[in-house]
Amino acid sequence: MSEQSTILPWFDDVLSFMQDGPLARWAEVLPQQLNEILHEKEHGDQQRWLDSVLALPEITAVEADLNSHDIALKSSELSEQQSAAVDACLRGLIPWRKGPFRFFDTHIDTEWRSDWKWDRVAPHIAPLHGRVVLDVGCGSGYHMWRMLGAGAKRVIGVDPSRLFLMQFQAYKKYLQSAQGQANADLLPLKMEDVPPRLKAFDTVFSMGVLYHRKSPIDHLQELKDALRPGGELVLETLVIDGPLGEVLMPEDRYAMMRNVWFIPTPETLLLWCRRVGLKNARVVDLNQTSLDEQRATEWMRFNSLKDFLDPTDANKTAEGYPAPLRAVIIAEA
Template structure:
């Protein structure tokens, strides 16, 4: 399905060399068991992507690919149909040869809030819960030497492969694992991102310890998650759903999250961004036609979710693994 040989070969010349064998064995087992009722349809969409020459990329303000010339209408329609075959698109937007994928999330807004606070030049980066890889392309443009993403969702993997199809030599790869399934990467990544994952974890401290284990000594964690207002003793544990999501377990206050990071052994912990999610940042579009944030908020009070909890507030924290 996917040839990971270039990634495995790259690892041999990095501090991740000892990861080579365990990752190769893990990938072989994982790829052999990949199953989903729509997998063949998604892979057919990838096969339907038209071959294009002179591909160039511009990731300075988003994820944009251009070709040597404007696409003929028939080719553009073929590309549009293939990409629509991978609906729904959550993270983005993308501009692929003039086809604008207006995704559910304006992930470019989040990246603009995060990017000023990280220096990725020459770094080996791990993106946990990377979705369709939107942020990974931005990380590469920000100077990362290598970007590895982890996400078990096979639709997201195929969306990533749709872009990778046109940039086959880019040092950006996506692995179909959860963090818990990922073979131990032996503490060798310079920067680890966990954005939009923490609140889905039943055991938040264990998640922080797993993230720390992926970092080299002195490496940096970028953690973005849902939070609530309050002091260091305050958190929200939803009774059932939160904003219609069943798998939301733990929303701490920023001071509590900072304390948790310190208890997990991180240092230099600081919150660099706090942002209320707006209905302009997360909404339904032609490329994600299901319900989105406007349907998840109280119709009479947008400061609350439909369940009566505080509306989504997201924080980005940065912390370091001690050297």
């Protein structure tokens, strides 16, 4: 069976959902976008990752708890052989960066405690019940499942990583077994691939993306234009302490990351939001990332936050900049 015939059907359901209403314009171009990304742009590990997903065993009597911190999957009929097979397949998808997840007997202790971020964000957002949600830079989909658990009608995530797509599909396989459907879809695209001015989503999340964009103003405009009038933006990004108008632009790397461009103060970020027409922009949380929230684990063995900080001063990055401070901004279109 070809990769194309295996992967493209994963998106049939979301294409059907998009056919009517404000997402119809995206549905017209999405099949070609997916074909170009998945089958015309080669990735040496894609087949290996896909093989791991396809080798996941069928399991009956699956139950899922999307509101637990590790969005646990359970089954009363799991055999030892099935448990071992699940574990082996999931290890074929290492590294796991966002989570945690529990696939039956396998606990995936991811690099990031994404549940901590969710706990900081969730109390401040409009109720998600019945909402159509866009999650920009969704990673492997951990927060998408939490959004679905909070009652979202549909969650669409965009993230160009094909490894994240495979990790997402691994969880979706068993969630569909548990619930009969899973109204969340990860599209291996960038926000720039989303058609402009859709005005289609009730809530748009952008968490950990803004500082990777060469033009943060363009990104904010794209996010606003994806929202229906009155829809809510949930923005989480790096900031620095300081007055209105101050912005850090690293000389080269920031915390060993090459692709960091602009890190504003909270007041500057709020000004950017106002300038693109977002309303009632406010900071609802400030948090300095701790070594307990981001760290190397059995499931992500590469360097992590402690390796990116000054070894003599955890309040500074390895380059001497202020250590990662993250703000959550809420605003309306």
